[in-house]
Amino acid sequence: MNALPDLAAIEAMDEADRLRPMRDRFVVPEGLIYLDGNSLGAASPAAFAELQRAAAQEWGQDLIRSWNKAGWFDMPIQLGDRIGRLIGAAPGQTVVCDTTSINIYKALHAAMGLRPGRSVIVAEASSFPTDLYVAEGVASTRPDAVLRLEGVDAPDIEELIDETVAVVLVNHVNYKSGALRDMAALTNKAQDAGALVVWDLCHTAGALPVDLDGAKADFAVGCTYKYLNGGPGSPAFIYVATRHLGEARQPLSGWWGHARPFAFEQRYAADAGIRRFQCGTQPVLSLRALKGALDIWDEVDMAAVRAKSMALTDLFIQLVEAKCGSHGLRLESPRDGTRRGSQVSFEHPHAYEVMQALIERGVIGDFRAPSTMRFGFTPLYIGFKDVWRAVEIMEEILRSGAWKDERFAVRAAVT
Amino acid sequence: MNALPDLAAIEAMDEADRLRPMRDRFVVPEGLIYLDGNSLGAASPAAFAELQRAAAQEWGQDLIRSWNKAGWFDMPIQLGDRIGRLIGAAPGQTVVCDTTSINIYKALHAAMGLRPGRSVIVAEASSFPTDLYVAEGVASTRPDAVLRLEGVDAPDIEELIDETVAVVLVNHVNYKSGALRDMAALTNKAQDAGALVVWDLCHTAGALPVDLDGAKADFAVGCTYKYLNGGPGSPAFIYVATRHLGEARQPLSGWWGHARPFAFEQRYAADAGIRRFQCGTQPVLSLRALKGALDIWDEVDMAAVRAKSMALTDLFIQLVEAKCGSHGLRLESPRDGTRRGSQVSFEHPHAYEVMQALIERGVIGDFRAPSTMRFGFTPLYIGFKDVWRAVEIMEEILRSGAWKDERFAVRAAVT
Numbered sequence: 001m002n003a004l005p006d007l008a009a010i011e012a013m014d015e016a017d018r019l020r021p022m023r024d025r026f027v028v029p030e031g032l033i034y035l036d037g038n039s040l041g042a043a044s045p046a047a048f049a050e051l052q053r054a055a056a057q058e059w060g061q062d063l064i065r066s067w068n069k070a071g072w073f074d075m076p077i078q079l080g081d082r083i084g085r086l087i088g089a090a091p092g093q094t095v096v097c098d099t100t101s102i103n104i105y106k107a108l109h110a111a112m113g114l115r116p117g118r119s120v121i122v123a124e125a126s127s128f129p130t131d132l133y134v135a136e137g138v139a140s141t142r143p144d145a146v147l148r149l150e151g152v153d154a155p156d157i158e159e160l161i162d163e164t165v166a167v168v169l170v171n172h173v174n175y176k177s178g179a180l181r182d183m184a185a186l187t188n189k190a191q192d193a194g195a196l197v198v199w200d201l202c203h204t205a206g207a208l209p210v211d212l213d214g215a216k217a218d219f220a221v222g223c224t225y226k227y228l229n230g231g232p233g234s235p236a237f238i239y240v241a242t243r244h245l246g247e248a249r250q251p252l253s254g255w256w257g258h259a260r261p262f263a264f265e266q267r268y269a270a271d272a273g274i275r276r277f278q279c280g281t282q283p284v285l286s287l288r289a290l291k292g293a294l295d296i297w298d299e300v301d302m303a304a305v306r307a308k309s310m311a312l313t314d315l316f317i318q319l320v321e322a323k324c325g326s327h328g329l330r331l332e333s334p335r336d337g338t339r340r341g342s343q344v345s346f347e348h349p350h351a352y353e354v355m356q357a358l359i360e361r362g363v364i365g366d367f368r369a370p371s372t373m374r375f376g377f378t379p380l381y382i383g384f385k386d387v388w389r390a391v392e393i394m395e396e397i398l399r400s401g402a403w404k405d406e407r408f409a410v411r412a413a414v415t
Numbered sequence: 416m417n418a419l420p421d422l423a424a425i426e427a428m429d430e431a432d433r434l435r436p437m438r439d440r441f442v443v444p445e446g447l448i449y450l451d452g453n454s455l456g457a458a459s460p461a462a463f464a465e466l467q468r469a470a471a472q473e474w475g476q477d478l479i480r481s482w483n484k485a486g487w488f489d490m491p492i493q494l495g496d497r498i499g500r501l502i503g504a505a506p507g508q509t510v511v512c513d514t515t516s517i518n519i520y521k522a523l524h525a526a527m528g529l530r531p532g533r534s535v536i537v538a539e540a541s542s543f544p545t546d547l548y549v550a551e552g553v554a555s556t557r558p559d560a561v562l563r564l565e566g567v568d569a570p571d572i573e574e575l576i577d578e579t580v581a582v583v584l585v586n587h588v589n590y591k592s593g594a595l596r597d598m599a600a601l602t603n604k605a606q607d608a609g610a611l612v613v614w615d616l617c618h619t620a621g622a623l624p625v626d627l628d629g630a631k632a633d634f635a636v637g638c639t640y641k642y643l644n645g646g647p648g649s650p651a652f653i654y655v656a657t658r659h660l661g662e663a664r665q666p667l668s669g670w671w672g673h674a675r676p677f678a679f680e681q682r683y684a685a686d687a688g689i690r691r692f693q694c695g696t697q698p699v700l701s702l703r704a705l706k707g708a709l710d711i712w713d714e715v716d717m718a719a720v721r722a723k724s725m726a727l728t729d730l731f732i733q734l735v736e737a738k739c740g741s742h743g744l745r746l747e748s749p750r751d752g753t754r755r756g757s758q759v760s761f762e763h764p765h766a767y768e769v770m771q772a773l774i775e776r777g778v779i780g781d782f783r784a785p786s787t788m789r790f791g792f793t794p795l796y797i798g799f800k801d802v803w804r805a806v807e808i809m810e811e812i813l814r815s816g817a818w819k820d821e822r823f824a825v826r827a828a829v830t
Contacts (some may be wrong), residue, residue, distance in 0.1 A: 027475040027476070028675065029475070029476045029477075029478070034477075034478060036478065036479045039479050040474075040478055040479045040482075042475075042478065043470065043471075043474045043475040043478075047470075048470055048471065048475075051470055051700065052468065053459065054647075054769070055462075055463055055466055055646070055704070056458075058647075059455075059458045059646055059647055060442040060444070060457075060458040060463075061442070061444045063444070063447075063449060063451065063455055063457065063458075063779065064451045064454050064455045064779060064781065065774075065779070066647070067455075067647075072647060072648075098513070098514070098517070098695075099513070099669065099695030099696055099697075100695055100696075101667065101669030101671075101694045102513070102517065102667060102669070102694055102695060103693030105666070125681055127629055128670075129670055129673070129679050129680060130499070130669045130670035130695065132669045132681060132682075132683070133670055133673060133683040134668060134669055134694075135668055135673075136668055136682070136683045137665075137666035137667055137668035137669075137683070138666065140664070140666050140668070141524070141556040141666045142556070149681075163456070216567075223696075225696070228628070230698065231467075231470070231474055231699070231700055232473075232474055232481070232482075232487060232698075233487075233696045233697045233698040233699040233700075233702075234698060234700075235698060236695070244648075250554070251552035251553065251555050251556045252516065252517060252520055252550055252552055253546065253548045253549060253551055253552035253555070254514065254516030254517070254545045254549055254552075255543075255544055255545035255548055256514065257548075258544070258548060262551035262784075263784060264543075264544050264783065264784055265544060266540055266544065266547060266564075267547070267551070268547070268548040268551045268552070269481070279514060279516045279517055279549075280513075280514030280515055280516030280517060280545065280651070281514055281515075281638075281640070281648045282514075282648045283647075283648040283649060283650060283698040283700075283701035284646070284647035284648040285466065285646055285647065285648075285649075285698075285700050285701045285704055286698035286699070286700045286701045286702070287648075289470070289700055291767065317541070323551060359480075364478065364479060366479065368633075368679065369677070369678060369679055
């Protein structure tokens with residue numbers, strides 16, 4: 001480990017940071033250290049400008065004509081390809097639509113349809129819960145389906161993969177611990193057994209380089225409102241490898257997935273390409289904020305993002321352990337930066353209360369039950385001095401016992 | 416039929432119109448006669464203001480805290496109840512989420528689950544196609560399911576309803592002809608046979624009074640970007656009668672439908688109420704534009720909307736037939752206003768070209784293959800003089816043959 005840097009050394013890191021000018025492209029509220037961009041990414045003037053144009057001119061003045069004139073109809077495909085560049089997907093395989101949960105449903109059904117005679121879905125007990133809930137939903141429509149869970153049926157997901165498995169649903173980065181899986185290795189292992197893999201990229205798209213095509217991935221889904229900064233609840237994406245597009249069917253067969261949506265035919269005929277994974281009309285205003293955010297991403301090199309992300313998270317771990325180590329914190333994330341996403345989690349017996357005290361003092365992270373404090377580091381708008389200040393404030397809270405204030409004992413419904 | 420009104424008589428109708436002040440609450444582009452609010456409703460300063468606040472303050476400044484502080488999380492339920500007032504649904508039965516297509520999928524699955532041992536889905540060949548495509552998708556996940564279509568298997572939907580039918584999926588107002596069904600009578604007929612009904616309200620919500628609870632309806636779905644003016648692609652709604660909520664299950668079982676979404680439990684447990692019909696995170700910005708639009712609806716009496724709607728559509732039919740009747744137009748909508756939604760459709764052998772010529776002259780309706788010109792009348796921002804002017808322009812196009820211009824012969828992909 002390096003010697004503990006002092007404030008001067010940290011200011012020098014910010015000076016040398018080539019991504020630092022990107023911070024000016026975002027709305028960074030005064031006095032806030034926002035370490036929750038892994039839950040909701042920051043706003044940007046670019047997103048606001050797109051939203052304003054879409055609302056005032058395209059909706060307000062051009063009305064229905066904007067489906068053609070402003071390209072509303074093709075936005076899901078065009079934005080999909082732009083996200084594709086960030087996740088290693090060649091054009092024509094990614095579309096922005098619906099929600100991550102709904103896209104998982106489509107991908108699992110499609111994968112099971114491609115593996116007739118196999119009935120097992122493998123997932124992770126440690127997954128973000130919606131993945132498991134949706135897998136249950138898919139199983140409810142397929143009486144033969146069986147769900148096997150890493151952490152319940154075996155400690156390691158690889159032990160669960162055999163010739164009965166149709167599909168493996170797996171998170172690239174765990175939402176809670178930040179642990180990063182080896183995409184190419186697990187994909188290869190599953191495919192060797194004849195299974196398909198659905199990668200959940202919610203915590204990797206925009207956080208680190210992903211190479212879906214290089215890993216020979218089958219399916220992927222992900223969200224656009226975290227590291228991609230698309231705005232609250234901006235639509236999700238789904239990736240389907242070109243080699244599967246001809247045969248992959250999904251049951252949410254709405255008119256946007258039809259080969260000829262405006263011919264108003266009586267029977268469904270799936271589009272030949274990725275459009276078949278669309279279903280109904282998409283929320284244009286929310287899509288336009290995402291478009292503004294992706295205009296910024298077009299200028300960004302993911303390798304630079306990854307390098308800074310590892311430096312920020314390494315620094316955070318080093319400072320927290322040096323300054324707060326005596327207060328019962330335990331690192332929950334991998335210590336090795338190459339095995340970690342762009343977040344750091346610490347366990348603490350009073351994680352909820354400590355996080356509330358942090359938030360009151362302007363350090364925004366989040367709490368995950370039962371005892372995790374989670375801090376996300378978004379290299380486009382978080383700097384090294386933000387890390388320093390966050391740790392200073394955390395140290396003060398833990399040393400003074402400020403988190404014991406009774407206000408922090410009452411839990412809100414949503415955190 | 417009344418004597419043909421002249422311009423003075425029509426101006427007097429506008430003077431006497433008690434809904435006329437509502438026009439000022441909308442953005443009505445200069446020089447446009449917008450008869451396509453049944454496809455995309457008009458924008459409003461109220462929607463823009465909500466959008467601006469949600470983007471600049473709640474996303475930009477308050478960030479993740481807005482899920483609680485700005486009530487983002489409960490918006491789907493709150494907006495659902497406000498739409499409920501317009502469709503005769505007592506609170507707790509309606510939620511705004513996802514798309515109409517996806518909500519049809521949920522409703523059909525839930526209905527079939529409530530009728531084990533029955534395998535028939537009845538729908539209409541004349542339906543907006545996505546309803547049929549989604550019914551096919553549901554059938555693809557239920558090997559026993561059979562689809563019976565009015566217009567294919569029998570001329571009248573009532574003949575298709577027997578003790579093998581699990582669910583009838585039916586449009587309240589036909590998207591193309593504007594024909595309005597008797598909701599109470601058909602619901603009663605289906606329920607007498609032990610079947611359930613899913614009502615598609617896309618062309619009635621905000622167009623005329625609906626009384627779901629009064630009709631003892633089972634399920635309903637609908638869109639919010641037509642008569643409700645929620646903005647392009649604003650999320651749809653789904654209604655489930657209270658008596659079904661305990662047992663109705665749908666397979667898109669994402670975390671927003673969980674009884675305790677923030678407990679991050681490993682197993683799905685459906686919420687006891689209408690929240691179980693939610694799936695994943697909703698597009699907040701698009702929802703907020705809808706909220707602005709519903710603020711206007713809160714002041715509106717649906718009976719007044721219906722009265723003006725019938726007067727507008729009656730006048731349009733009368734004027735078109737009197738002034739353009741010699742040019743091959745044929746009324747496709749019911750002549751009886753009580754059996755018609757808030758739109759009027761005319762067939763013409765060159766409907767596409769005539770509509771293009773109308774659009775070029777600022778009269779915006781739409782074309783539906785193969786030969787329908789469709790005109791929507793939205794009483795909140797369309798007046799009687801708009802009807803007069805639209806017919807004057809149509810008469811000029813038909814009389815002069817201006818629609819024969821070669822520019823109008825090229826069909827755009829989306830209309």
